[in-house]
Amino acid sequence: MATLAPYSDPQDLASGSAAPPPRAPGGLPGLGHLIPLLRDPLAFIESLAGVGGVARVQLGPRSVYVVTAPALVHELLVSHAHDAPRGAVQQTLRDAFGDGLLMSEGTAHRNRRRSMQSAFTKGRTAAYMPVIQEVVRERSSRWGDGRPVDVAKEMNHLALDVVTRTLFGARLDDGLAAAFHRALPDLVKGQIFHSLYPHPSFARLPLPVNRRFDEAVRVINQVVDRAVGEPAAGGDDTLLALLRSATDPATGEPLTEDDVRSEAITMFGAGTETASTTMTWLLHELVRHPDVLARVVAELDGHLGDPAGAADDVLTPETFEHLPYTRDTLRELLRLHTPNAFLMRTAARDLTLGAYRIPAGSELLFSLTALHRHSEFFPDPHTFDPDRWSADARSCGAARRAAMPFGAGKHKCVGEDLAWAEIGVVAATLLRTYRLVPVQDSAAKEVVWTTVQAQGLTVGFAPRTDPEENR
Numbered sequence: 001m002a003t004l005a006p007y008s009d010p011q012d013l014a015s016g017s018a019a020p021p022p023r024a025p026g027g028l029p030g031l032g033h034l035i036p037l038l039r040d041p042l043a044f045i046e047s048l049a050g051v052g053g054v055a056r057v058q059l060g061p062r063s064v065y066v067v068t069a070p071a072l073v074h075e076l077l078v079s080h081a082h083d084a085p086r087g088a089v090q091q092t093l094r095d096a097f098g099d100g101l102l103m104s105e106g107t108a109h110r111n112r113r114r115s116m117q118s119a120f121t122k123g124r125t126a127a128y129m130p131v132i133q134e135v136v137r138e139r140s141s142r143w144g145d146g147r148p149v150d151v152a153k154e155m156n157h158l159a160l161d162v163v164t165r166t167l168f169g170a171r172l173d174d175g176l177a178a179a180f181h182r183a184l185p186d187l188v189k190g191q192i193f194h195s196l197y198p199h200p201s202f203a204r205l206p207l208p209v210n211r212r213f214d215e216a217v218r219v220i221n222q223v224v225d226r227a228v229g230e231p232a233a234g235g236d237d238t239l240l241a242l243l244r245s246a247t248d249p250a251t252g253e254p255l256t257e258d259d260v261r262s263e264a265i266t267m268f269g270a271g272t273e274t275a276s277t278t279m280t281w282l283l284h285e286l287v288r289h290p291d292v293l294a295r296v297v298a299e300l301d302g303h304l305g306d307p308a309g310a311a312d313d314v315l316t317p318e319t320f321e322h323l324p325y326t327r328d329t330l331r332e333l334l335r336l337h338t339p340n341a342f343l344m345r346t347a348a349r350d351l352t353l354g355a356y357r358i359p360a361g362s363e364l365l366f367s368l369t370a371l372h373r374h375s376e377f378f379p380d381p382h383t384f385d386p387d388r389w390s391a392d393a394r395s396c397g398a399a400r401r402a403a404m405p406f407g408a409g410k411h412k413c414v415g416e417d418l419a420w421a422e423i424g425v426v427a428a429t430l431l432r433t434y435r436l437v438p439v440q441d442s443a444a445k446e447v448v449w450t451t452v453q454a455q456g457l458t459v460g461f462a463p464r465t466d467p468e469e470n471r
């Protein structure tokens with residue numbers, strides 16, 4: 001029977017000797033907790049927050065440990081970084097795309113991350129900001145006439161353009177971009193099914209989900225080949241150029257073209273859907289909260305000039321520092337709509353996590369989204385409230401310690417600064433150029449795969465002729 005004591009602090013829990021984590025309540029013979037997990041995965045994981053910080057969940061014959069307390073997720077990612085590598089979900093991608101940064105571990109991961117780091121410095125990020133603004137201008141000129149727009153679809157295109165232009169100095173034609181977006185859901189679905197199969201050989205069965213996964217792998221490889229193979233691709237300081245000039249410290253040899261492709265695929269995979277869902281949720285929340293929209297726009301106009309006066313001003317890292325309310329709004333967005341619904345680790349040896357004993361070979365699952373909806377750290381967690389982050393808010397300190405939308409430890413998001421720059425520039429450019437035109441009854445529906453997607457939102461973007469509009 002589960003202990004339903006609210007989670008407090010790992011120090012308190014650690015005072016006794018390590019014990020097995022409690023079993024999650026409920027579950028059916030043979031199926032365990034598969035039904036609630038498949039029916040509403042996030043609600044199920046959120047419901048485990050009271051089960052002592054780690055709960056053992058039964059998925060058919062497999063036991064998985066779900067970590068729900070922020071301090072224990074942090075401990076897993078930082079203190080156990082070396083003895084809890086990434087798990088089965090990543091293995092599927094490694095089989096399909098090779099050993100990119102998102103899939104590799106140990107020395108290979110460390111060396112590769114080092115060789116890419118200079119594409120993600122603060123200086124490079126600042127240089128990407130005008131490129132991102134150009135992408136937003138180009139894309140939005142196609143739909144910025146006030147008619148309703150499928151926001152998720154347009155943000156997908158925008159995010160793909162941003163990665164292609166900033167990191168690879170390349171452009172994809174619309175046909176390839178559309179093929180990429182069609183393939184991504186099949187890839188993600190296949191990845192999840194593969195990780196739930198009782199045996200890896202199930203991935204080779206002629207099931208529709210497996211066939212669609214294989215086709216998605218083929219399409220994505222084709223898209224990436226085109227992006228990295230374009231004669232005009234790159235410049236001297238793109239990620240692509242960096243990778244092609246890097247050597248493997250173990251062998252002294254340059255990276256192979258397969259290595260370069262694996263890294264390119266990683267960036268397209270890790271850097272597009274995360275950013276595009278975040279931007280879609282931003283528009284969803286701003287349309288629903290005109291008060292927040294008005295404050296953000298007033299702050300942006302105040303620092304960048306109103307659209308009629310200085311429309312060419314680009315957001316810079318320095319200006320961003322002077323936009324506290326806009327930053328709190330984006331921070332709140334990344335809390336409530338954290339894209340990474342599920343991440344996993346595997347215990348490479350017996351671990352002690354807080355007060356719990358986790359046997360070697362166990363799979364550990366955590367949801368950054370559910371973590372950020374934990375009411376002990378984020379009062380009224382389902383409410384979108386940028387003011388919870390203001391320095392004088394009572395819960396601000398606890399919230400700051402518990403929030404980790406970009407992860408923690410050695411696998412912490414390498415694209416974090418780029419993501420902030422992207423979301424900031426997209427918000428600044430769209431909100432200063434256009435008036436948001438809400439479409440009645442349109443709202444983003446939360447659809448959970450490996451990311452928490454925002455589907456079904458339509459909004460119009462009409463040219464903003466009067467500075468008071470949007471405010």
Ligand code: HEM
Binds near residue numbers: 101163272343411416
């Ligand atoms: C809102 C946007 C984003 C969010 C919330 C986000 C979140 C995350 C998180 C939570 C991780 C850690 C995963 C783990 O520990 O298993 C991660 C890793 C990673 N992210 Fe992001 N990400 C975002 C955007 C980006 C962008 C724009 C890029 C690059 C173009 C990127 C590239 C990566 C890569 C390569 C990794 C693996 C890092 C490693 O293992 O060393 N991400 N991201």
